[in-house]
Amino acid sequence: MKYINEFRDGKTARHIAAAIAAETRADRRYHIMEFCGGHTHAISRYGLSDLLPENIRLIHGPGCPVCVLPIGRIDNAIDLALNRGVILATYGDCLRVPASGGLSLLKAKARGADVRMVYSSADALKLAQDNPDREVVFFAIGFETTTPPTAVALLQAEKLGLKNFSVFCNHVLTPSAIANILESPEVRLHGTVPLDAFIGPAHVSTVIGSQPYEHFAEEYEKPVVIAGFEPLDVMQAILMLVRQLNEGRAEVENEFSRAVTREGNVKAQNLVAEVFELRKSFEWRGLNEVPYSALRIKAKYAAWDAERRYGIEYKSVADNRACECGAILRGLKRPQDCKLFGTVCTPENPMGSCMVSSEGACAAHYTYGRYKDAVGT
Amino acid sequence: MNTVRKGYIRPVDFKHGRVDMTHGSGGRAMAQLIEELFLAAFDNDWLRAANDQACFAVQGGRMVMATDSHVVSPLFFPGGDIGCLSVHGTVNDVAMSGAKPLYLSASFILEEGFPLADLKRIVESMAHAAREAGVAIVTGDTKVVEQGKGDGVFITTTGIGVVPAGVNISGDRARPGDAILVSGTLGDHGVAIMAQRESLGFETTIQSDTAALHDLVARMVEAVPGIHALRDPTRGGLATTLNEIARQSGVGMMLREEALPVRQEVEAACEFLGLDPLYVANEGKLICICAQDDAEKLLEVMRAHLLGREAAHIGSVHEDPHHFVQMETGFGGKRIVDWLTGEQLPRIC
Numbered sequence: 001m002k003y004i005n006e007f008r009d010g011k012t013a014r015h016i017a018a019a020i021a022a023e024t025r026a027d028r029r030y031h032i033m034e035f036c037g038g039h040t041h042a043i044s045r046y047g048l049s050d051l052l053p054e055n056i057r058l059i060h061g062p063g064c065p066v067c068v069l070p071i072g073r074i075d076n077a078i079d080l081a082l083n084r085g086v087i088l089a090t091y092g093d094c095l096r097v098p099a100s101g102g103l104s105l106l107k108a109k110a111r112g113a114d115v116r117m118v119y120s121s122a123d124a125l126k127l128a129q130d131n132p133d134r135e136v137v138f139f140a141i142g143f144e145t146t147t148p149p150t151a152v153a154l155l156q157a158e159k160l161g162l163k164n165f166s167v168f169c170n171h172v173l174t175p176s177a178i179a180n181i182l183e184s185p186e187v188r189l190h191g192t193v194p195l196d197a198f199i200g201p202a203h204v205s206t207v208i209g210s211q212p213y214e215h216f217a218e219e220y221e222k223p224v225v226i227a228g229f230e231p232l233d234v235m236q237a238i239l240m241l242v243r244q245l246n247e248g249r250a251e252v253e254n255e256f257s258r259a260v261t262r263e264g265n266v267k268a269q270n271l272v273a274e275v276f277e278l279r280k281s282f283e284w285r286g287l288n289e290v291p292y293s294a295l296r297i298k299a300k301y302a303a304w305d306a307e308r309r310y311g312i313e314y315k316s317v318a319d320n321r322a323c324e325c326g327a328i329l330r331g332l333k334r335p336q337d338c339k340l341f342g343t344v345c346t347p348e349n350p351m352g353s354c355m356v357s358s359e360g361a362c363a364a365h366y367t368y369g370r371y372k373d374a375v376g377t
Numbered sequence: 378m379n380t381v382r383k384g385y386i387r388p389v390d391f392k393h394g395r396v397d398m399t400h401g402s403g404g405r406a407m408a409q410l411i412e413e414l415f416l417a418a419f420d421n422d423w424l425r426a427a428n429d430q431a432c433f434a435v436q437g438g439r440m441v442m443a444t445d446s447h448v449v450s451p452l453f454f455p456g457g458d459i460g461c462l463s464v465h466g467t468v469n470d471v472a473m474s475g476a477k478p479l480y481l482s483a484s485f486i487l488e489e490g491f492p493l494a495d496l497k498r499i500v501e502s503m504a505h506a507a508r509e510a511g512v513a514i515v516t517g518d519t520k521v522v523e524q525g526k527g528d529g530v531f532i533t534t535t536g537i538g539v540v541p542a543g544v545n546i547s548g549d550r551a552r553p554g555d556a557i558l559v560s561g562t563l564g565d566h567g568v569a570i571m572a573q574r575e576s577l578g579f580e581t582t583i584q585s586d587t588a589a590l591h592d593l594v595a596r597m598v599e600a601v602p603g604i605h606a607l608r609d610p611t612r613g614g615l616a617t618t619l620n621e622i623a624r625q626s627g628v629g630m631m632l633r634e635e636a637l638p639v640r641q642e643v644e645a646a647c648e649f650l651g652l653d654p655l656y657v658a659n660e661g662k663l664i665c666i667c668a669q670d671d672a673e674k675l676l677e678v679m680r681a682h683l684l685g686r687e688a689a690h691i692g693s694v695h696e697d698p699h700h701f702v703q704m705e706t707g708f709g710g711k712r713i714v715d716w717l718t719g720e721q722l723p724r725i726c
Contacts, residue, residue: 010706047709047712231708366715
């Protein structure tokens with residue numbers, strides 16, 4: 001646990017908290033969006049907002065891979081597993097995401113679908129090797145962190161001549177989502193969502209580097225501090241953002257310098273470029289259709305592309321009308337502002353995707369922070 | 378010289394043999410398996426009587442009964458196997474009332490094709506665990522299901538015990554002001570099992586903590602007969618067990634993260650598996666809730682026992698109409714320690 005516990009030290013946290021308190025100006029507010037679910041989780045799990053002055057508000061962003069996956073895509077995966085007789089391999093987080101008709105992959109499994117939870121794309125590949133008489137589809141989701149491993153699995157399948165393996169690609173791109181939020185009328189025109197600065201992604205940035213964020217700092221004049229997922233990383237990033245805002249700077253700073261460089265992991269980027277290309281448009285939960293925000297498999301690797309192999313057709317499905325996941329993912333509302341929160345929508349019975357993954361804003365608030373709402377009732 | 382010839386019976390082949398449907402048919406093959414395996418291992422007067430039930434005298438006072446089914450996968454794991462686990466699980470459930478466990482029943486569902494050598498290993502491990510715990514396995518049952526309809530072996534055990542006079546331990550007796558103690562490190566069993574799962578395949582030195590806790594409980598009850606609540610945090614771990622007690626007793630709880638005993642290896646394994654040790658199963662630990670004034674004395678007794686050496690005072694009980702279990706994080710913030718949601722690790726016991 002060395003190299004981890006150092007970043008969870010309570011004493012250091014109190015020092016940073018004191019510095020933040022001393023440097024925040026009483027005459028202004030600080031609206032900071034943490035893009036990543038990993039940061040959301042750390043903030044809730046370690047109770048970080050208890051350590052911050054009242055005029056710093058943390059806004060949870062859309063950086064939770066499971067949360068932004070639209071219902072239609074889960075429906076596609078369920079259809080593959082239930083009606084096409086394939087082994088559907090996926091990450092555990094995807095299993096409970098609610099889809100159409102009251103189904104989820106977990107419920108499809110109970111109805112006889114062969115759904116297997118895997119920890120990596122390599123596990124999915126191994127499933128295909130171990131079951132030569134079955135078709136295995138890897139339901140690939142996630143941001144730039146999980147994309148290179150998917151590319152590796154696909155290239156491995158090619159090398160091994162593995163014909164019973166394919167990938168249902170749903171990989172999405174972080175910078176497009178950030179741009180979409182900054183371009184949204186609520187932020188740009190109406191100012192209904194005050195957004196002063198970003199805590200930049202940790203793991204995503206190890207792959208793409210810090211360079212892609214420079215555009216946001218320049219074009220939109222929003223400071224970005226890339227931070228690790230440990231609680232001290234987040235505290236330090238908040239301090240750095242407060243300083244930038246106080247001094248009127250808008251720069252990309254790297255708090256996570258132990259893992260992130262400006263260029264990122266070029267080898268991983270090359271793997272991704274070899275296998276994937278941009279989609280013209282992709283539907284995100286909460287953000288709707290976002291142009292050039294996701295990847296698909298190149299024609300060269302069509303043999304391993306589940307969308308081509310099974311002729312998957314995407315059909316957009318609307319969220320439950322009362323569900324506020326969309327507004328929450330855009331920072332317009334907080335989990336406790338949703339009527340469904342904690343009543344019909346709970347971690348046991350999620351209605352919206354933000355309640356499913358532990359990185360989702362609703363699940364994090366329900367699991368770790370709801371006692372704050374209960375005070376005085 | 379004995380002139381009576383031994384019966385024409387070919388001994389069960391425990392080296393290469395496998396369970397087949399005849400072992401559950403009620404016929405000779407079943408009788409032979411019972412005699413050569415179960416009776417030989419568990420040997421006692423009740424089983425030797427060869428009745429379909431065990432008959433024993435009862436004392437006055439209060440008796441407790443508990444039952445537990447075991448479906449753990451894999452069947453053999455570092456620190457134990459399904460055999461000893463099935464004894465410890467039920468002995469502990471009985472003991473958490475403060476009772477002395479006396480008798481166990483054991484019911485086996487075997488899958489056709491299961492190697493008899495593995496079954497023998499499991500049964501001998503059960504016998505060893507029962508002898509160590511001082512309980513007798515007095516009755517049992519064996520059924521066989523077709524291949525593919527089971528997963529090797531499932532074992533259900535039921536236990537009976539006697540509560541000493543004056544002891545009243547129950548999950549609804551936690552009171553505001555009480556202290557919360559735990560007998561040792563958290564999450565060892567779950568992580569040991571997880572490390573064995575083929576899909577993960579990482580190597581650790583972590584062993585399951587599976588153990589019978591009734592002797593530790595006996596010492597604790599002797600020192601402080603007025604213990605309020607005891608429970609072993611198995612599936613769902615410490616977090617879920619405390620939430621159960623908080624709800625039963627209608628109270629809130631506050632834990633101190635810094636006081637929670639977690640092995641470094643377990644913490645590290647949980648870190649990269651994305652698990653929280655507070656939710657990982659234990660099979661040889663107990664939670665004790667007692668009056669604040671009794672906490673020191675109990676800790677002393679626990680730490681003097683082999684199974685309580687790392688006992689710790691981890692928090693306290695307070696009034697809370699919402700029955701929240703909360704924790705002061707090492708970071709100085711506060712958060713809820715909620716019920717387990719979904720399934721963290723399937724088939725852990």
